[in-house]
Amino acid sequence: MEFTRKNGQLLSRIATNDRHGENSPYFDGWKAYDNNPFHPIQNPDGVIQMGLAENQLCFDLIKKWILENPDASICTAEGIDKFKDIAIYQDYHGLKEFREAVAKFMGKVGGNRVTFDPNRIVMSGGATGANETIMFCLADPGDAFLVPSPYYPGFFRDLRWRTGLEIIPVDCKSSNNFRITRAALEEAYEKAQRSNINVKGVIIADPSNPLGTILDRETMRSLVSFINEKNIHLVCDEIYAATVFSSPRFISIAEIIQDMDCNRDLIHIVYSLSKDMGFPGFRVGIVYSFNDLVVNCARKMSSFGLVSSQTQYLLASMLSDEEFVGNFLRESSKRLAKRHHVFTKGLEQVGISCLKSNAGLFFWMDMRPLLKEQTVKGEMELWRVIINEVKLNVSPGSSFQCSEPGWFRVCFANMDDETVEVALDRIRAFVLQGKEEDHSPGKPKRWQKKTLHLSFSSSRLYDESIMSPRMISPHSSIPHSPLVRART
Numbered sequence: 001m002e003f004t005r006k007n008g009q010l011l012s013r014i015a016t017n018d019r020h021g022e023n024s025p026y027f028d029g030w031k032a033y034d035n036n037p038f039h040p041i042q043n044p045d046g047v048i049q050m051g052l053a054e055n056q057l058c059f060d061l062i063k064k065w066i067l068e069n070p071d072a073s074i075c076t077a078e079g080i081d082k083f084k085d086i087a088i089y090q091d092y093h094g095l096k097e098f099r100e101a102v103a104k105f106m107g108k109v110g111g112n113r114v115t116f117d118p119n120r121i122v123m124s125g126g127a128t129g130a131n132e133t134i135m136f137c138l139a140d141p142g143d144a145f146l147v148p149s150p151y152y153p154g155f156f157r158d159l160r161w162r163t164g165l166e167i168i169p170v171d172c173k174s175s176n177n178f179r180i181t182r183a184a185l186e187e188a189y190e191k192a193q194r195s196n197i198n199v200k201g202v203i204i205a206d207p208s209n210p211l212g213t214i215l216d217r218e219t220m221r222s223l224v225s226f227i228n229e230k231n232i233h234l235v236c237d238e239i240y241a242a243t244v245f246s247s248p249r250f251i252s253i254a255e256i257i258q259d260m261d262c263n264r265d266l267i268h269i270v271y272s273l274s275k276d277m278g279f280p281g282f283r284v285g286i287v288y289s290f291n292d293l294v295v296n297c298a299r300k301m302s303s304f305g306l307v308s309s310q311t312q313y314l315l316a317s318m319l320s321d322e323e324f325v326g327n328f329l330r331e332s333s334k335r336l337a338k339r340h341h342v343f344t345k346g347l348e349q350v351g352i353s354c355l356k357s358n359a360g361l362f363f364w365m366d367m368r369p370l371l372k373e374q375t376v377k378g379e380m381e382l383w384r385v386i387i388n389e390v391k392l393n394v395s396p397g398s399s400f401q402c403s404e405p406g407w408f409r410v411c412f413a414n415m416d417d418e419t420v421e422v423a424l425d426r427i428r429a430f431v432l433q434g435k436e437e438d439h440s441p442g443k444p445k446r447w448q449k450k451t452l453h454l455s456f457s458s459s460r461l462y463d464e465s466i467m468s469p470r471m472i473s474p475h476s477s478i479p480h481s482p483l484v485r486a487r488t
Contacts, residue, residue, distance in 0.1 A: 021156025026399035033393045048423050051393040053361045054414035055278035057335040065324050072317035090309045092302055094123045098312035101319035109242040110252040122287040122298040125305030127239045127272035130285035131158040134268055137297045138233050139200040144168050146188050146202045148180045150400035152209045168192050171403045182222050201233030207240040210400050210409035211364050212357030220256045228262045235268045242276035244359040245337035264290040282311050343412045346424040350431040361413040368406030379405040390430045
């Protein structure tokens with residue numbers, strides 16, 4: 001830190017700026033877990049990780065397929081003959097069979113209502129790399145993208161850290177279940193215009209992270225009309241497309257524009273296998289654009305984040321197995337639905353409600369009734385108690401730029417059934433104790449006591465220019481949020 005202050009001029013702006021976004025409760029919760037991870041035997045009082053959107057519910061299906069198809073890997077006796085051909089340099093377009101398999105899989109996820117062109121499949125290092133690549137293609141430093149809130153905290157890193165872009169939140173409200181309205185889009189756009197900020201587009205996540213909801217056809221058509229009238233881009237992050245576990249079905253933006261009179265050069269899709277298949281470690285990200293110039297530019301940039309040819313070869317074989325893919329998607333949907341039901345019904349039993357949702361690896365939990373005060377400060381106080389006393393890493397809504405304090409994202413697909421029960425028991429005990437204290441006159445709630453075992457790192461302050469609920473406003477009321485270390 002001292003070196004940075006004295007010798008910052010020796011390093012680049014990227015190396016010395018704080019636009020990465022890691023100084024957030026979202027990432028601090030992960031660090032609290034890392035410092036004291038739950039284990040049913042070795043550390044039963046540790047923090048349970050419920051802040052990581054990871055799909056671990058169908059690895060038994062993946063393992064079975066791999067055992068039955070050993071030739072799909074070049075590192076087996078059955079596949080070793082292909083080792084040399086795959087290990088040498090490959091064209092950065094990607095293996096032809098891989099691009100064809102991914103395009104077919106994207107179509108399958110969308111209900112086969114649209115056909116994706118393999119020649120428009122551009123590889124990148126996960127959705128993180130894909131989102132950044134598309135930003136480099138579409139905008140210049142100082143330009144901005146409108147992003148409906150609440151939105152994924154990693155967008156600070158993905159969209160703006162190295163690109164120099166800005167994010168302008170489009171505030172969505174719980175009064176209409178956080179729907180994206182034309183009025184909210186217009187308000188954010190006009191606010192940017194008054195501040196002389198050049199808006200280059202809108203980026204949305206559909207299904208939504210953190211809401212777990214999907215966009216209806218009317219909203220999507222409205223979005224396309226909006227960007228078409230403004231002559232700006234629309235980027236649709238569809239990385240949770242196959243996590244839909246109940247009706248209504250997922251509708252890709254590629255399907256929407258089929259019967260619309262719009263400029264398709266403005267439409268772009270980001271996809272990944274990290275969530276739908278549960279392969280975040282494979283770093284498979286996809287840029288799919290209807291704009292030829294964007295495809296060509298993104299393909300050149302993909303040299304900085306290609307998917308390994310070994311991974312491409314394996315996945316080309318797996319995703320081309322139509323019987324396996326169909327069974328996997330059906331079973332994954334069933335298991336996600338069951339896990340979602342177990343969690344949300346368990347919370348309902350103690351009076352905690354959640355936003356109605358049908359997709360994603362998480363749900364949006366309403367803890368507003370438990371806030372000491374209906375402010376971001378009140379939300380942060382409750383979050384610290386949940387981390388330190390309840391020992392659950394759930395992510396506070398303010399880290400998603402939610403304009404209403406008291407909402408929390410809870411991930412449910414990254415743990416086994418036994419851990420689910422432990423997590424639910426902890427939440428129930430916490431809420432029920434709070435209700436008992438509510439009926440004890442003069443007795444402060446647990447999160448109002450001054451004896452909480454909280455430990456803060458004073459060197460890690462919450463940069464308001466990064467994480468304020470109003471990104472373009474210098475007058476944020478959000479408090480500094482240092483790293484929380486959970487203690488046993």
